Amino acid sequence: MARLELRNVVKSYGIYEAVRGISLDIEDNEFVVFVGPSGCGKSTTLRMIAGLEHISSGEIAIGGQTVNRLGPGKRDIAMVFQSYALYPHMTVRENISFCLEQQRLPQAEIDDRIMRAAETLHITELLGRRPGQLSGGQRQRVAMGRAIVRNPKVFLFDEPLSNLDAKLRVQMRTEIKRLHQQMPTTTVYVTHDQIEAMTMADRVVVMNRGVIEQVGPPQDLYHHPASQFVGGFIGSPSMNMLTARLEKDGDDLVVVLEDGSRLAVPAPRADVYSAYAGKAVVFGIRPESISSLAPKPGFAMLDAKIDLVEPLGPLTMVYFNIGAATLCASIEPESEPRPQSTMSLSFNMNQMHLFDLESGRSLARM
Numbered sequence: 001m002a003r004l005e006l007r008n009v010v011k012s013y014g015i016y017e018a019v020r021g022i023s024l025d026i027e028d029n030e031f032v033v034f035v036g037p038s039g040c041g042k043s044t045t046l047r048m049i050a051g052l053e054h055i056s057s058g059e060i061a062i063g064g065q066t067v068n069r070l071g072p073g074k075r076d077i078a079m080v081f082q083s084y085a086l087y088p089h090m091t092v093r094e095n096i097s098f099c100l101e102q103q104r105l106p107q108a109e110i111d112d113r114i115m116r117a118a119e120t121l122h123i124t125e126l127l128g129r130r131p132g133q134l135s136g137g138q139r140q141r142v143a144m145g146r147a148i149v150r151n152p153k154v155f156l157f158d159e160p161l162s163n164l165d166a167k168l169r170v171q172m173r174t175e176i177k178r179l180h181q182q183m184p185t186t187t188v189y190v191t192h193d194q195i196e197a198m199t200m201a202d203r204v205v206v207m208n209r210g211v212i213e214q215v216g217p218p219q220d221l222y223h224h225p226a227s228q229f230v231g232g233f234i235g236s237p238s239m240n241m242l243t244a245r246l247e248k249d250g251d252d253l254v255v256v257l258e259d260g261s262r263l264a265v266p267a268p269r270a271d272v273y274s275a276y277a278g279k280a281v282v283f284g285i286r287p288e289s290i291s292s293l294a295p296k297p298g299f300a301m302l303d304a305k306i307d308l309v310e311p312l313g314p315l316t317m318v319y320f321n322i323g324a325a326t327l328c329a330s331i332e333p334e335s336e337p338r339p340q341s342t343m344s345l346s347f348n349m350n351q352m353h354l355f356d357l358e359s360g361r362s363l364a365r366m
Contacts, residue, residue, distance in 0.1 A: 002028060002063030002064075002154060003025065003026065003061075003064065004060075004062055004154055004188065005025050005059075005060070005061040005062075006022055006023055006045075006058070006059075007061075008022075008057065009021070009048060009055055009057075009059070010058050011055060011056050012056040018044045018210055019045055019048070019210050020210040021211075022041075022207075026186060026188065029185060030203065031177075031180050031201055031202045032187065032189070032202065032203050032204075033189045033190070033197040033201035034188065034190045034205045035191055035194055036206055036207035036233070037192065039209075041209075042190045042207045043158060045207070046188060048060060049154070049188060050077055050156050051067065051070060051072035051077075052072060076152050076153040076154070077152050077153065077155070077156055078150045078152040078154075079155075079156040080140075080143050080147050080156070082159045082162050084142070084163075085143065086146075087131075088131050089130070090131075091127065091128055091130055092126050092128070092131075092142050093127040096114050096117060096118075096142065096145045097110050097149070117145040117148045117149050120145075120148065120179065121144060121145050122141070123141050126142070137168045137171065137172060141175075148179075148183065154185070154188065155185050155186070156190075159190055159191055160172075160189075162191075162192075162193075169196075173196055173200055177200050194233060194234050197218065197234075198218040202217070203217055204221055204234075206221065208229050213227055213229055213230050214226040214230045222235060224364070225239075225284075225353065227360050227362060228241065228282055228284065228360035231284050231353055235286055237328050239284045239285065239286050239287075240284065240285050240325075240328060241282055241284050241355075242283055242322060242325035242327070243280060243281070243283070244257050244282070244283040248277045249264075252265070253274055255283050255349075255354075258322055259323045261322065263300040263349060264349065266298040269349065272363070273354055280357050281355065281357055282356075282357055283353075284353035284354070284355060285347060287327075287328040288330045289347065289348040289352070290327070290329035290330070290331070290346065290347055291329070291330075291332065291345070291346050291348070292337070292343065293332065295346045299347060299348055299349060300349050301345070301347075302345050302347060303342055303344055304329075304342070304345050305340065305341070305342050305343075306320055306338065306339055306340065306342070307320055307321060307326070307340075309337050311333060313333075314333070315330050315331070316330075317331075318331055320343075320345075
C-alpha cells in the first residue's frame with residue numbers, strides 16, 4: 001500500500017507533448033480513474049507510472065520513493081492489461097503462480113496465495129484449465145488474480161474491460177469495485193468509458209489534450225463541471241450545449257437562446273451570473289434536467305417540436321431543435337411523445353450551467 005505522487009510530469013515525443021506537466025496526489029488505498037477521449041494522455045500517464053514509458057521531465061513517487069530511474073520490476077506495482085496477456089500454454093494456476101515462482105517464494109506460500117486469490121475471484125474450478133478454454137470474463141479474472149497474488153503497493157488497470165460485451169462489462173466493473181473493498185490497495189484505472197469512471201472511482205481525473213481538466217469525486221464532476229469539456233464528457237447522454245446570451249430583464253436575469261426563447265435564471269443562480277449580463281455564453285443543461293412534468297420553482301417552460309423519440313423502458317429520450325442545435329430530453333414515458341408533435345417541456349434552471357464562450361471554463365468557477 002502506498003501514496004502515489006506525480007509532480008509536473010511531462011511526456012514528449014519530439015516536439016509533440018502527449019502529457020503536459022500534470023501534478024496529482026493519489027492517497028493510500030484510493031481508487032482513482034483516469035478518463036478521457038483517445039489521445040488525451042491517460043494511458044501514457046499510466047505507462048509512465050508503471051515504468052513502461054520514460055518520463056521526459058518531472059517526478060513520480062510511490063510510497064515516498066522517487067521511481068523515475070527504477071524499472072517496472074522494481075516499482076512493486078501490478079498491471080492488468082486490456083489484452084489479458086496470459087501465457088496460452090500454461091494452466092490458470094501456472095499463469096497466476098508464474099511471478100511468485102520467479103521470486104522463489106516457498107511453495108506453501110505460493111499455493112496459499114493462489115487459493116485465496118482464486119476464491120476471491122470465483123475461479124477455483126478453473127485452475128486446471130488453459131486460457132483457450134476460458135471466456136473473456138474468465139480470462140480477465142485470471143489476469144486480475146495474477147496481479148492480486150503479488151500483494152503490490154499499486155494496482156494499475158489499462159482499459160481492462162474494453163474487450164468484453166456490454167453485459168459482462170457491467171458485471172466485471174462490479175467485481176473490480178468489490179475486490180477493492182475487500183483488498184484495499186492504491187489503484188489507478190484508465191478507461192475511455194465515463195460510466196465506468198463514475199461507478200467505480202473514489203475520484204475521477206478527466207484528461208484532455210495532455211492536461212488534467214478536473215479532479216474530484218464522481219458526483220462533484222457531474223454536478224459542478226469546471227469546464228465545457230468536462231460537462232460534455234461526464235454524463236450519458238451528454239449535456240446539451242448551445243450558444244446563448246445572458247440579458248437583464250428588469251431585476252431578473254434571463255438566458256436568451258438562438259431562436260429567441262427566454263429562460264429565466266433562478267434568483268440564487270442569478271447572483272452568481274449577473275456580472276456576465278450582456279455577454280454571449282454557452283448554455284448547458286443535462287437531458288435529465290428537462291422533463292414533461294409540471295414546472296416547479298426555478299423551472300422554465302418551452303414548447304418544442306419533437307423530432308425523434310427513443311423509448312428506453314423507464315425513460316424516453318426525445319430530441320428537438322432550438323435554432324441550429326439539437327437537444328435531448330429524458331422524459332417520463334407516460335407522456336407518450338410522438339415525432340412531429342409539439343410538447344411543453346420543463347427546464348430545471350436550478351441545474352443549468354453557463355460556460356465562457358472563449359475559454360470553455362464554467363462561469364461559476366471564474
